[in-house]
Amino acid sequence: MKRKLLLLPALLAALAGRAQSEADILIRNARIADGTGNSWYYGEVSVKNGRILAVTRLPQTLRAAKVIDAGGRIVAPGFIDVHTHIEDDEFKVPTAESFLMDGVTTVITGNCGSSNTDLAHYFHQLDSMTISINVASLIGHNDVRRAVMGSTNRPPTAEEQRKMESLVEKAMQDGAVGLSTGLIYVPGNYAQTPEVVGLAKAVAKYGGVYATHMRNEGDAVEAAINEALTIGREANIPVEISHFKIGGKQNWGRSTVTLGMIEKARRDGLEVTIDQYPYTASSTSLKTMLPDWALSGGHDSVVYRLTTPDIRKKIVGEMTGIYKKRRLKNLDYAVVAYFEADTTLNGKNISEINKLKRKKSTLTNEVETILDLVQQGSAGMVFHGMSEEDVKRIMKYPFNMFASDASIREFGVGVPHPRGYGTNARVLGKYVREEKVLGLEEAIRRMTSLPAQKFRLSQRGLLVPGYAADIVIFDPATVKDLSTFTHPHQYSTGFSHVIVNGVLTIENGQHNGTRKGQVVRLGR
Numbered sequence: 001m002k003r004k005l006l007l008l009p010a011l012l013a014a015l016a017g018r019a020q021s022e023a024d025i026l027i028r029n030a031r032i033a034d035g036t037g038n039s040w041y042y043g044e045v046s047v048k049n050g051r052i053l054a055v056t057r058l059p060q061t062l063r064a065a066k067v068i069d070a071g072g073r074i075v076a077p078g079f080i081d082v083h084t085h086i087e088d089d090e091f092k093v094p095t096a097e098s099f100l101m102d103g104v105t106t107v108i109t110g111n112c113g114s115s116n117t118d119l120a121h122y123f124h125q126l127d128s129m130t131i132s133i134n135v136a137s138l139i140g141h142n143d144v145r146r147a148v149m150g151s152t153n154r155p156p157t158a159e160e161q162r163k164m165e166s167l168v169e170k171a172m173q174d175g176a177v178g179l180s181t182g183l184i185y186v187p188g189n190y191a192q193t194p195e196v197v198g199l200a201k202a203v204a205k206y207g208g209v210y211a212t213h214m215r216n217e218g219d220a221v222e223a224a225i226n227e228a229l230t231i232g233r234e235a236n237i238p239v240e241i242s243h244f245k246i247g248g249k250q251n252w253g254r255s256t257v258t259l260g261m262i263e264k265a266r267r268d269g270l271e272v273t274i275d276q277y278p279y280t281a282s283s284t285s286l287k288t289m290l291p292d293w294a295l296s297g298g299h300d301s302v303v304y305r306l307t308t309p310d311i312r313k314k315i316v317g318e319m320t321g322i323y324k325k326r327r328l329k330n331l332d333y334a335v336v337a338y339f340e341a342d343t344t345l346n347g348k349n350i351s352e353i354n355k356l357k358r359k360k361s362t363l364t365n366e367v368e369t370i371l372d373l374v375q376q377g378s379a380g381m382v383f384h385g386m387s388e389e390d391v392k393r394i395m396k397y398p399f400n401m402f403a404s405d406a407s408i409r410e411f412g413v414g415v416p417h418p419r420g421y422g423t424n425a426r427v428l429g430k431y432v433r434e435e436k437v438l439g440l441e442e443a444i445r446r447m448t449s450l451p452a453q454k455f456r457l458s459q460r461g462l463l464v465p466g467y468a469a470d471i472v473i474f475d476p477a478t479v480k481d482l483s484t485f486t487h488p489h490q491y492s493t494g495f496s497h498v499i500v501n502g503v504l505t506i507e508n509g510q511h512n513g514t515r516k517g518q519v520v521r522l523g524r
Contacts, residue, residue: 024062024234024502029475030075030169034463036264037445041458045075047469051501053454055463064277070473076444077461078105078425078498080451082275083211083242083403085111086135090408094131098409102424103447103490105470105500106134106520108455111405113182117147117167120174123519132505134470135155136520138180139171142188153190153296161195163173163204172202175521177455178209178240182250184288186295189215193227196230200235204285208522209455210323211240213502216248217282218385221258229265232272240454242395244274245305245386247282250326252387255394273454275403276394278388278426281485283337283405283417286379289370291318299377306375319367331366335485338414339379347415347486348461364483382417382485392437395427401451402443403428411489418488425492429480438474456523471501 007049032055033040044060047051061290068433080098083108090096097108101389109115116122119137124270135523144315148163149156156164167177179199180190186449200210210231214224225241246254287295287302294305294315323331331350339345345353350366355374373379394400406420431437452461459467467479472495481492498506502514 009268023053023060023062023064024061025066025068025469025499026062026506027068027070027075027266027274028190029072030070030473031072032186032340032388033076033441033444034465035077035309035461037441037444039073039441044209045050045463045471047471047499047502050056052463052465052469054465065507066475073473073475073496073524074440074444074523075463076473076475077448077463078472078500079103079447080106080108080457080461081109081404081423082240082401082451082455083111083405084109085114085405087116089410090126090131093410094129094515095491095513096131096517097411098406098421098490098502099133100498100506102404102422102496102509103472103474103492103495103498104133104404104424104497105472106136106457108136108138108177108451109180110138110140110176111140111211113140113180113185115143115180117143117171117404118121119171121177123521126519127260130510130515131517132222132500133517134500135179135517136455137178138178139168139203140208141179141181141196142185143192144168144199145191149187150483151187151296151298153187154291155192156195156517161198165198168199168202168438169205170210172206172522173176176208176458176518177522178487180211180212180213180242181214181391182213184213185285186292188290191294193230197231197234199413200231200237203236204235207456208237209388210235210237211242213242217243217245218251220245221251221254222261225261229270238271238454239273241272241274243403244276244400245282245436246423247383249345249387251386252390255390262397262519273399273401274394274397274451275401276391277403277419277420278391278395278425278431279404279417280388280391281382281384281417282386283380283382283419286334286336286370286381287374289319289334289445290374291315300316303375306371312371314386316364317373318366319370320364321369321455323363328363330363331370333384335382335384335415336346337380337382337416339373341376342408343414345379355466374476380414380416390437392431395437398442399450401446408491415486416488418481418483418485421483421488421490422492425470425479425494426481428474428476429494433476433479457520458523460520469499471497471499473497481503
């Protein structure tokens with residue numbers, strides 16, 4: 001009896017040890033695409049305490065609280081969207097279905113020069129309320145400049161430059177993954193290259209990235225690329241060129257030149273990469289159609305100019321001249337995504353709105369219609385102006401990542417660009433399965449390990465034991481984007497399960513309400 005009693009603690013310890021080795025989730029019958037770009041293989045993936053426990057070819061004998069039969073579907077790392085704008089939407093829609101239903105488990109926000117300037121506070125908010133996806137952030141140049149200088153059109157003084165660099169350094173210390181610029185937006189468009197170099201140097205000290213919405217993506221795209229590369233070289237910082245594209249029919253085909261510039265820079269030793277959304281239309285503010293000088297000083301100043309006859313006439317003349325040079329007969333390529341002042345205009349193009357205003361269909365009148373809308377508060381727009389051949393050529397470039405350039409969509413609100421719902425599914429369905437522009441494993445690498453490496457997201461982007469258990473399961477034969485320009489509010493199909501930090505969040509194609517996303521800081 002005494003011997004049996006002595007054996008009992010040992011038996012209990014053994015059982016406890018076995019219990020500790022059990023998995024939270026076990027995924028069986030999987031085609032594993034691990035994020036490296038290597039060929040998929042059959043195997044199993046187990047998860048415990050938010051981390052990947054094991055990835056094996058052979059069946060795992062451990063027990064699990066939840067067993068998922070992948071049924072031969074692809075099991076991959078959760079997708080990382082490197083270019084988003086989720087600020088404010090994360091509090092409206094913390095469940096982030098528009099991203100998760102497209103396979104995205106981590107987003108990088110703060111792009112195009114627009115971010116929270118106090119990232120410590122922002123990250124604390126995210127940690128306190130929790131959302132369903134992981135969030136990393138850049139520090140935005142436009143908001144840093146605005147905090148120090150307002151919206152003035154002039155170079156900073158030495159003291160203002162120092163203050164901006166100090167704000168950027170503080171953001172890096174708080175965990176920002178880099179600096180972003182939006183050099184077509186006020187007030188970033190008033191900054192000269194040395195100003196940005198100074199801020200980029202402050203970021204480089206911490207190992208961050210310089211991500212840029214360049215000054216031009218159309219007629220002057222080559223000069224804009226050269227500026228981005230110059231900033232990278234002078235600041236000794238990795239460069240990410242956002243939503244790489246060629247805008248304007250007159251420029252179609254120039255991607256052969258612009259990609260060549262990126263390739264040469266890499267050969268010369270600059271760590272430059274690009275990202276892309278897989279569509280032939282862009283989306284941004286209506287105000288970007290106005291000349292830079294007309295936007296100085298904020299909305300009140302803009303309204304003053306638009307209501308001063310001589311100034312308005314100058315703006316109309318300048319804009320009309322640009323569109324004539326582009327050989328445009330009308331502005332039907334510009335479609336309203338969301339106009340708060342009059343939501344009945346959502347989904348209509350400028351030519352249609354001009355007719356609704358009972359104006360004659362002339363280029364000058366359509367420019368006047370744009371200015372009328374701006375006076376009322378501007379609008380979010382979709383601009384149709386890219387070539388499918390350029391999109392495909394850019395897509396084939398191996399150091400190109402996929403990005404939605406989107407917010408968390410409020411289902412049913414406005415007529416937004418479909419990229420906010422279907423970016424990854426579109427790549428996997430249209431361009432991988434149907435058109436074979438690139439291979440499945442290569443597409444997954446661009447969505448996972450390449451973004452994690454570029455933005456130094458530690459222990460994410462690969463199916464490796466010990467890494468964060470961000471995992472997607474999808475059917476490569478059925479994955480598809482359903483969102484369209486006319487009917488955008490449709491989730492992608494084909495993603496059956498999505499796991500975020502080891503917790504099942506999308507289950508059998510439905511969000512289960514779980515909110516286990518985390519703030520992801522540089523190198524942590």
